[in-house]
Amino acid sequence: MPPLPLDARALAALAANPGCHRRALLDGAGIDKAALARALGTPSSFGQSQFAFMRGHSFESRVKADGGAELARLLHERLADGSEPPAPGAVTAPDLTAAGPEGRTARTALALREATTAGGWAVLDHPMLALPVAGTPAYLEPDAIVVHPGGEWTVVEIKSFPMIDGAADSAKVGAAARQAAVYALALEAVAAHTEGATVRSQALLVCPKDFSNLPTAALVDLRKQCATTRRQLTRLTEVEDIAATLPDGTSFDVCRPAGELTEALDAVPAAYAPECLAACELAFHCRAKARAGDSVQALGRGVRGELGGLTTVGSVLAAARGEHGDAADPTVAALRRAAALRAEALAGAGRPIVQFPAPLRGSREEAACR
Known part of the structure; x- marks a missing residue:
């Protein structure tokens, strides 16, 4: 079957959980x-609902309807660096058509170099970029890239959720x-x-401005996210190393019986966490296995x-x-202290916290305190 390409959302989730060999292997193989x-x-x-997908596609088409001039204007407005604003008709939109992801990646790189050399405003609509992940190239398609006359390249993310009063x-x-x-x-x-x-x-x-369909924009700092993602991606185990540990004949063909698929998945270590429920399609399976174990x-x-x-x-x-573990272990000592505090709290749950004098007993104040 043709492999599914990795996208930025999958890579962000993969980088957030670098210890999960199961996801690294399945995503690297395009399963x-x-x-x-x-x-x-x-x-x-x-996944994204069909309604949200259609709404996002409609808004993105509206923003790019003028060949990228609106994106260049929004970026210049937010930068406020004293440079000349893009003149009408001065924003170029290079043709990025090519055969296959490798061809589109090469065409994007060439278009970026040409736009930088020309020294004008340029907007690349759905360019193709390549990023090696666990020994496998991942082809990524951002919404757009804006080339500034000064040679700076800016990633553009177009989202359909609203930005109300300048905040989202x-x-x-x-x-x-x-x-x-x-x-x-x-x-x-x-x-x-x-x-x-x-x-x-x-x-x-x-994003859409307030409750309208008019575009507005904000600059989002990426330094922390870039540093974290770079560090996490370098920690990913090579896909070839993970595959080498699998038994011969291991297959993830969805046409196989569920028992065989479960056995194949169990051969690949996973690192389940509750955060996986919002980022991975196999989260329910991994959660059931974690609970069963x-x-x-x-x-x-x-x-x-x-x-x-x-x-x-x-x-x-x-x-x-107190039935297991070394009392000198700080973790064990903390657990036993927590258990003692819990037992003490439960033992005293029936006693009144505040003793009221006789005139106030049975009053509204005592009832509220209890």
Whole structure:
């Protein structure tokens, strides 16, 4: 079957969980995780709704209807760097048509170099960039890239969620920034081979203004997201190394019985966390396995990190009861202290917290305090 290409959203989720060999292998091989989840009997509703997709496509078409002049105007307005605004008809939109992702990547790099050398405003609509991930090239397609006359390249993210009074939902802005950071990292590789070119550390986020369909924009700082994503991607294990540990004949063909698919998945280590429910199609399957194995991973990365060598819920409860673990271990000592405090709180739950004098007993004040 043809492999599914990696996109920036998948890469951002992969970089956020670099210890998950299962996702690294499946994404690197281009396997349809949604179809795999359905074949396993654990389908996920993860993904964008058709309504949201159509709304986003309509808004993006409106923003780009003038050949990118509106994007150049919005970027110049937000930069406020004293440079000349783009003149009417002065924004170029290079043709990026080419055969296959490799051809489109090469055509994008050439268009960026030509626009930088020309020294004018240019907007590249849906360019193609390449980023090596775990030894496998991932081809990425940002919404747009704006080339500034000074040689700066800016990643553009067009989203359909509103920006009300100049501010948007922080969670959605954060997700957009993580995606833009992936594009910026891929763009840096092209800029390194282009004289006079630099990648701006801010992305232009374009959204509907208030409750209208008119575009407005804001600059989003990408420095933290770029540093985090770069560090996490370097920690990813090579896909070839993961595949080399699999038994011969391992297959993730969705036409195989669910039992065989489960056995194949179990051969690849996973790093489940509750955050996976919003980022991975196999999250329900991995959560069921974590719960069946009594793993503390189902409680979240923060809890897992605090518990050290205690990897199962049973061992944690046994350590809290004093039936397991070394009392000198700080984790075990903290658990036993927490268990003692809980027992003390439950034992005193029936006693009144405040003793009222006789005139106030039975009053409204005592009832409110209780």
